[in-house]
Amino acid sequence: MGRWDGPALAVARSLVGSVLTTQSTVGRTSVTITEVEAYGGSDDPASHAFRGRTPRNAPMFGPGGTIYVYRSYGLHWCLNIVTGEADNPQAVLIRAGWPGEGRALMEQRRGRVDHLADGPGKLTAALGIDDSIDGMHIEALETVSITGPGSQVDCEWKRRVGLTLAADRPWRCVLIATG
């Protein structure tokens, strides 16, 4: 029983406050995850897996811990972690994080010094994540890891954003800043 075996909502909750780290030849970068969003399968009209398996969403049908990266609006990459059993598509979208290690590298990748990872596309850009890891298993990758959370964090469930379908589901989990 690994941390990716449970339903998307439970994994989503456990990811908030965790640290996502990427390692490459140019350096190491990390963020503390502050916002995630859960997606289901055939029961969730907003999910890419809603209409069944396709070449693009195939990673969502893999076992928990599989990485699903897709292109958004032709421009950005969005990072998902698949959860649960294979062939029961569920995933968690990593929406935002606080910059941690490797801030200078993240600033360089983003081309600015603010708003480094406060959105799904910005987060992948800051961490240097693209579709080269699509379909890989996170535990098998040296270059991507998720640890923690090291301490208890408070979260709030809100409705999903950026969707036209089933956006009302309170499946977006946001870290409550304790000041």
Add this chain to the structure above:
DNA sequence: CGGTGGATTCTCT
């Protein structure tokens, strides 16, 4: 086989 629109971001007003 072409039209369509999105789990977004940036810039300018």
Add this chain to the structure above:
DNA sequence: GAGAATCCACCGA
């Protein structure tokens, strides 16, 4: 707060 930038999977024909 609105509009543009920009790709490709999916759907209907």
